[in-house]
Amino acid sequence: MPQITFIEFSDISHCVEAETGKSLMQAAVDNGIPGIDADCGGSCACGTCHVIIDEAWRARLPEPEEDEVAMIDMNPEPQPGSRLSCQLCVTEDLNGLVVRLPEFQM
Amino acid sequence: MNAPVTLSSAIEPIPEAHTIPLDQLDVSDPRLLEQNIWPEYFKRLRDESPIHYLPDSPFGAYWSITRFEDIKFVDSNWKLFSSEPVIVIGDRPEEMALDMFIAMDPPKHDQQRKAVQSVVAPANLAQMEDLIRQRVGSILDGLPIGETFNWVEHVSVELTSQMLATLFGFPLEERHKLIYWSDMATAVPEMTGGICDPEERMNAMGDCARRFSELWHQRAAERADGLPPGFDLIHLLQSNEDTKDLIERPKEFLGNLILLIVGGNDTTRNSISGGVHALNQFPAEYDKLRNNHDLIPNMVSEIIRWQTPLAHMRRVATEDVDMHGHTIRKGDKVVMWYLSGNRDERVIDQADQFLIDRANARQHLAFGFGIHRCMGNRLAEMQLRILWEEIMQRFHWIEVVGEPSYVRSNFVKGFTSLPVRIHPK
Numbered sequence: 167m168p169q170i171t172f173i174e175f176s177d178i179s180h181c182v183e184a185e186t187g188k189s190l191m192q193a194a195v196d197n198g199i200p201g202i203d204a205d206c207g208g209s210c211a212c213g214t215c216h217v218i219i220d221e222a223w224r225a226r227l228p229e230p231e232e233d234e235v236a237m238i239d240m241n242p243e244p245q246p247g248s249r250l251s252c253q254l255c256v257t258e259d260l261n262g263l264v265v266r267l268p269e270f271q272m
Numbered sequence: 273m274n275a276p277v278t279l280s281s282a283i284e285p286i287p288e289a290h291t292i293p294l295d296q297l298d299v300s301d302p303r304l305l306e307q308n309i310w311p312e313y314f315k316r317l318r319d320e321s322p323i324h325y326l327p328d329s330p331f332g333a334y335w336s337i338t339r340f341e342d343i344k345f346v347d348s349n350w351k352l353f354s355s356e357p358v359i360v361i362g363d364r365p366e367e368m369a370l371d372m373f374i375a376m377d378p379p380k381h382d383q384q385r386k387a388v389q390s391v392v393a394p395a396n397l398a399q400m401e402d403l404i405r406q407r408v409g410s411i412l413d414g415l416p417i418g419e420t421f422n423w424v425e426h427v428s429v430e431l432t433s434q435m436l437a438t439l440f441g442f443p444l445e446e447r448h449k450l451i452y453w454s455d456m457a458t459a460v461p462e463m464t465g466g467i468c469d470p471e472e473r474m475n476a477m478g479d480c481a482r483r484f485s486e487l488w489h490q491r492a493a494e495r496a497d498g499l500p501p502g503f504d505l506i507h508l509l510q511s512n513e514d515t516k517d518l519i520e521r522p523k524e525f526l527g528n529l530i531l532l533i534v535g536g537n538d539t540t541r542n543s544i545s546g547g548v549h550a551l552n553q554f555p556a557e558y559d560k561l562r563n564n565h566d567l568i569p570n571m572v573s574e575i576i577r578w579q580t581p582l583a584h585m586r587r588v589a590t591e592d593v594d595m596h597g598h599t600i601r602k603g604d605k606v607v608m609w610y611l612s613g614n615r616d617e618r619v620i621d622q623a624d625q626f627l628i629d630r631a632n633a634r635q636h637l638a639f640g641f642g643i644h645r646c647m648g649n650r651l652a653e654m655q656l657r658i659l660w661e662e663i664m665q666r667f668h669w670i671e672v673v674g675e676p677s678y679v680r681s682n683f684v685k686g687f688t689s690l691p692v693r694i695h696p697k
Contacts, residue, residue: 205634207635213645236643240382242392242394272649
């Protein structure tokens, strides 16, 4: 299973094994990563599974769809690399992915 | 034109939901919330007709969407379901034809929302936390002990109006005007089934626009004089390229102000009242809270679900849409009944129970989903969290000692009075 590192805003780092085929959000929730609210349960409708993709990985992920862009746009503090983790599917190619969590989910 | 809506405020008995033929069931009747008999009506629609069409009502023909997942579908699909021109069930009278971003589709919606959403950015919220705590503390410390009083007036309205004044940079001593203007804007009979006099409402909207114009110019002058900018909304609007000359577009200026006043008023106010009421209806939950104050953040989400202070949002189909075998035609009005989705047993376990330690309490519909999701959700949660932290420091029990009374509306789900007595620790 691919290994993914979530780094909390306070710099605490969690390296987890993520199940392929599920969303990155689900991987975070399944592994009890704090800081992912996922209020809508993973349907790109609330923006509360916001993560910031490590720079080295940004170009290697599929481009966000229009709906995801619209939801990220509503965040008062979007950053380069901001994505919704419910819209990213875990694959073997993501082994070693590093994502940071924002200070707050909005 | 729609039939005129009656303005009578007397309590008129209405039939029980199971006695009404399904094709005549009208959940837009504002007396359902006023008389607190809405649960049975919406349960019937959820169970028997979750995509329900009513061809004739005082608010015109409309579809009712009452299940959680269906509401989420409609709310998330702004291309199929437009928010224009208005997001409440009834159409608006000419003088209420204001432009507000909640009732706009992209791209205009996005520009305007972006201009104001930083007022609730994390840094601003952190700055506000101490101030909110201080104000909550002084309101609670001023409450009478051992006598019956109206919680709505003395706490819910008072705290909400102070917070709104702070957000807007509005003079604190005039804060009650904000509540009055908000009440006038939401009580339009033909829009939400509320009760208000059209002339009084027109005057109120005029006063609101004038007072905020004065403040706008005052802020602009202060900045021209080199005074440091505040973090309030007017400053944010003036600093943003898309909204810096908002004042020159009066319908948009007033519309967005009204939107933000209403957005921060009824919602928080009625969740403050609803929490006290719910804890009294479910005393075992009050005991859980007394024994474990760490439950407060989870309880806040549960209070917001339980209260669902805005009962619905309206959309208009932009093309024919099939939902569960029903064809919603282009141009049809589609009403998402959030209060019903938040009691949908299909998604929410024991939906008719108020459970402060509920798992997945955050997964409720009260903030809406999609691009129009509530902008102030974190501020609202913070206000409620602080309020309950400070209440639990001081009081053993806020006892509800009489029947509450409720707002007549199909939009604002709220309390007009909640008689309580406080038992200190």
